Amino acid sequence: MAKTIKWWIERNYKTKKSLTDEIRNLINQIDDDCFITEEKDIELLTWVLSHHHDYLNKINGSTNFKIRVRRSLVNSGNKELLILRDDGTEIDISWTKALNPQGSSTHKEDLRNAAVQAVNDQIIEFKDKNTDTICCLCKKQIEDKIEACHYEPRLNELLTQFFGNDEEMEKIDIKDGSYASRYFNPELSEKWATFHANQATLKPAHKKCIRQRKSN
Structure with a gap:
């Protein structure tokens, strides 16, 4: 997927903040160590995560991966995302990094x-x-x-x-x-x-x- 600095305008998000707030609210509503289950939420997060600079390595060929929410190991006040791959392995992925230019910090x-x-x-x-x-x-x-x-x-x-x-x-x-x-x-x-x-x-x-x- 081609990356642009303001790629979120593809879906009519006027600002990065508006998308950031929506994702943060979505994740905060999910209990710790639970998977995202709503199809619309999965689709939104997958779209965002696809802009991560290491996305292809993160999913490792998985076509039906699941997204799990857990309490941050770095800052307990935050929540973070993990991808459960098709082969059963799990890896973390930063949705905030995906929102940065070129999908990296x-x-x-x-x-x-x-x-x-x-x-x-x-x-x-x-x-x-x-x-x-x-x-x-x-x-x-x-x-x-x-x-x-x-x-x-x-x-x-x-x-x-x-x-x-x-x-x-x-x-x-x-x-x-x-x-x-x-x-x-x-x-x-x-x-x-x-x-x-x-x-x-x-x-x-x-x-x-x-x-x-x-x-x-």
Whole structure:
């Protein structure tokens, strides 16, 4: 399938966000470790996933694969998709990556992913110890799950301070892991974790507020 930057307009989605929101709502309605069963939902997700840069390798010739939803192993607040192939094997596939130009993430996105995973222990510790239930962004009560927000400086600012500008970031080696996982070498990971512990200011926030802040 030919890939275009705005391929979602094929089905009258005016923006990438409108399609993203529909998929996220669809997936969130499915219980953990359950398969997508509605034909219209299967068709929609298959269309989206077909734009993933590694789609053919992911399905491995399967013509009747199933799509399963599970809780993210990287961020328990998110859900992720797995493909159950015709031969019984299963493999993860990123629907968010499929929405990117050329169906893949950029090096900077991979670096950000690796950076967050390298300090995941700090984020978990913050959530466990936090007692404040007011969102730092909208200033309203958080009734559901609290997320950790890099308030000031923002995460992107911390990344620039530590790793340098975009050109310097491109030189950093990032290794692939399992679903959505990226890793630095141990020495760099340790240095970044120390820097983050000293410089980051984490505050409680709604997940939707953090997402809106990223898009602004």
